[in-house]
Amino acid sequence: MSAGGLALRPATECAFDVVALGEVMLRFDPGEGRVRTARRFDVHEGGGEYNVARGLRRCFGRRTAVVTALVDDEVGRLVEDLVLTGGVDTSLLRWVPGDGAGRTVRNGLNFVERGFGVRRSVGVSDRGSTAVSRLRPGDVDWDDLFGRRGVRWFHTGGIFAALSGTTSEVAAEALAAARRHGTVTSYDLNYRPSLWAGRGGAAAAQELNRRLVADVDVLLGAGLAGLPGEGGRDVAAARERVLRDAEQNPGLRVVATTVRGVVSASRNDLTAVAHSRGTGLVQGPDWRGLDVLDRIGSGDAFTAGLVHGLLDGGGLQRAVDLGVAHGALVATTPGDSSAASLGDVEQLLASGDASVSR
Numbered sequence: 414m415s416a417g418g419l420a421l422r423p424a425t426e427c428a429f430d431v432v433a434l435g436e437v438m439l440r441f442d443p444g445e446g447r448v449r450t451a452r453r454f455d456v457h458e459g460g461g462e463y464n465v466a467r468g469l470r471r472c473f474g475r476r477t478a479v480v481t482a483l484v485d486d487e488v489g490r491l492v493e494d495l496v497l498t499g500g501v502d503t504s505l506l507r508w509v510p511g512d513g514a515g516r517t518v519r520n521g522l523n524f525v526e527r528g529f530g531v532r533r534s535v536g537v538s539d540r541g542s543t544a545v546s547r548l549r550p551g552d553v554d555w556d557d558l559f560g561r562r563g564v565r566w567f568h569t570g571g572i573f574a575a576l577s578g579t580t581s582e583v584a585a586e587a588l589a590a591a592r593r594h595g596t597v598t599s600y601d602l603n604y605r606p607s608l609w610a611g612r613g614g615a616a617a618a619q620e621l622n623r624r625l626v627a628d629v630d631v632l633l634g635a636g637l638a639g640l641p642g643e644g645g646r647d648v649a650a651a652r653e654r655v656l657r658d659a660e661q662n663p664g665l666r667v668v669a670t671t672v673r674g675v676v677s678a679s680r681n682d683l684t685a686v687a688h689s690r691g692t693g694l695v696q697g698p699d700w701r702g703l704d705v706l707d708r709i710g711s712g713d714a715f716t717a718g719l720v721h722g723l724l725d726g727g728g729l730q731r732a733v734d735l736g737v738a739h740g741a742l743v744a745t746t747p748g749d750s751s752a753a754s755l756g757d758v759e760q761l762l763a764s765g766d767a768s769v770s771r
Contacts, residue, residue, distance in 0.1 A: 428562040551586075669686070
């Protein structure tokens, strides 16, 4: 048993601590420049749900895997190589034959500028007709994964669910199967307007999320009754959203959300609030004026820290603290993925500053 009344399966009977379901894209990063004038890009892998699994593996040493699909071509094999470098198990990856030109199926690309000062971060995704968007119910043997192999925690979210009409059904199928086999489930609302354009917008996303939450234990990004926006740092409003989601959805064991004040693209205020049935409402460390190099993936890093803390059984406050510290550190390095160690996280929590470590 862990914080929030989560009944966790013993690690000894499970092949994986955490499995994530989502798209893994190839991210093109122009460094300090802009996409529109770039002549050179660094490449990373990234994806909302996958980033959680990678952070849990690289920073917290958890046994993680990703359920995704890639086209079997040179770009797909590059993404696989990056995932392998991150230590995430690829045995659940589905390979899809390509057509040679990407007419019918392809791998997702994401062009992201970090932003600086008054110039905000910009993301341009190129992810239509990707291999993972074609996943359908029945493509993955969830009963074998959660039952025979065993998984302690399953994570997915609103980005994967929004990729197509079938991915939302795959997410529902996976969450229901996880519930049947006693696997704890988490879901990140992660609303992206671009994915819902022409498909009902925020109202359709909210309807889907309210349907999926029936099989969710831990909700990230509180706002089932009204999706939170990017603007403003309002801890009181975040507390209200968390409490409202917890009260209106009694099946949820934990509700948590980051709270970010955007002073500029390169300076943010960061904290988080969370609620569990047994603990009540807690707030994490409150960092003001956090220097940001690349904020993309820092919310996923918060989720990774929170999940690790809950798996560890150290209490909700400890889990939220780990999440905020991990998120703050990930915002200081390029790319979606964590380059932090558990020692880095613990040192930041202990010191509360960025003094030199010798």
